Amino acid sequence: MLRAFLALVKLSFLEAVRRQILHVMVLLSMVVIAIAGTVTFFDLGVQVKIVKDTGMVMILLAGSLSMVFLMSGALFHDIEGRLVYPVLARPISRAMYLLARYAGALGAVSLGMTLMSATLLALLWVHLHYVSAMAITAIAFTYLEVALVGALALLLSTLFTPAMTVALTLFVYLLGSLKMGYLQHLAERNTGLAKWVITAVSAVLPNMEAFRLKDALVHDLSVPTGYLLLAAVYGVAYAGLCVLLSIWRFHRREV
């Protein structure tokens, strides 16, 4: 059972690591991070802030975009390309297939993110001669955010075509990023049904801001452990729910 799952994850991983989009994203980000870290600024403090800021943004951007593109076409590509048949004819459940598809792609993107993170951490080490726990934590939460976006793309891909899935995922992702500052403000300002709808929408949308520890990292602020724990549980639960819903959608899908 586990062996079958791992074999499927490996197939999905191998497919994903070969994708050009991942190569381009990772390479571009590494170049940008490297430039931010090597161009000399007048002040070390500013330089470190810029490296942290650029690095975190690049890891998140490249990770999320590759994950969205990989996940949104995965099922479609497998079904339209008739690649699912030999696999689904095996004694495995659809749930296992879907989970493995997700895990393999996430693994490939994580590998790319690890390369970018290593670049960032190496540059920080060059400048500061130490790497803070906060840097590691902030990067870890970026992985979580990318996992969540991937799960969202997976869910939407069970409902829509790849292009539509990319568009919708990015849409929800951006709305989810606005949420804290904007939607709650809107909800406060409205009453009745409008307030109710806005509250419901903001509850359903993923709160992406919750995982963004970049500012804390840049400004060397500390974040309470309780908050980190809560954010981690929220991210895992949200992603888990998306995957569960995708499994439910895919369970009786005709292929």
Add this chain to the structure above:
Amino acid sequence: MVSSATKLGHLTAKSAVFSAASAMPCTSGEGQPIRKEENLSQGITAMQAQWAIETRDLTKTFILRKQFHTAVHNLNLTVADGETVGFLGANGAGKTTTIKMLLDFIAPTRGQAWLYGIPSSEPAARRVVGYMPEQPYFPRYLTPGELMYAHAALAGVPPRETKLRVEIALEMARADSFAHRPIGKLSKGMTQRVALAQALVGNPHLLILDEPASGLDPVARVEMRSVLQALKEQGKTIFLSSHHLGEVELICDRVAIIHQGHLLAYGTPEELTQQTDRFVLVAEGAAPQTERNLRSLCSSLRRDGTQLVGVTDERGVYDAIALLREHGARLVSVSQQRETLEEVFLRIVANAPTTQPASKAA
């Protein structure tokens, strides 16, 4: 046996192979209906486990552009363990749709299917299955070898047996010579062999093959047949769809004919084929004059070494025998020809009631 029969002409050769096939131990032929009745009286569970494949009222209705289209109608089919069954039908007859329901790629609209007694909707039903899709596709960047390892793991082959299983499967399917080339760089026929190897890697009890020989050249077709023959001799249950009737005829114990989603006939080739009023007559030592006279009595006459092989009707046989005796030529054999499966297929399909046009969806 086959080679001597070949001398009697192509058609009789096939019927000779039929009888050879139906004499095989794994054939259930006439025994089956009785077994089925026994099972029915014993209750459903015993009956289900009896069959490698069983479908009951299996039906699939697609909705296309607001029209109902029933691709498979109330299919009741049983395949015994160890049997080789050919699933014959024209393009669009519903073969692939049936197979997709057996493997739970699509859900039946009505009815149910079991593989070795396990409902097809459960993944466990596919534990003993090796499947070869029609027009197989695999990840292009993998090599057949890598693919085999992945599928061995998916099929639950124990790790220490994997290497051996992979080698055996690649060799049986004759895919070992290109096992290290990316699948994307293989020809269609090579990919087909990879698909067969993939189906075999788990050492499955039950092979479900959707047009295994499509896209193969004549040599590869014969090779595929001999692989299937070998698998059959190992006692595997084989369910193969095809519209290449010659192939099916040569290796199948039973043949199911499906037409527009309806099962029209199911039986051994012997049960399905009828005697024709054609006779094949073989003679030796005929002088040129005798040959000329014989030609006027036969619908076809050809020379095969020293022998003459003629095809004629019942009346012609008596005249020809008299002629041969009169001219001192030797009569080697006379045999009545059976229909070929192709003729059976065409006859059955031609007599089938035409189905109603698709009805409007609500």
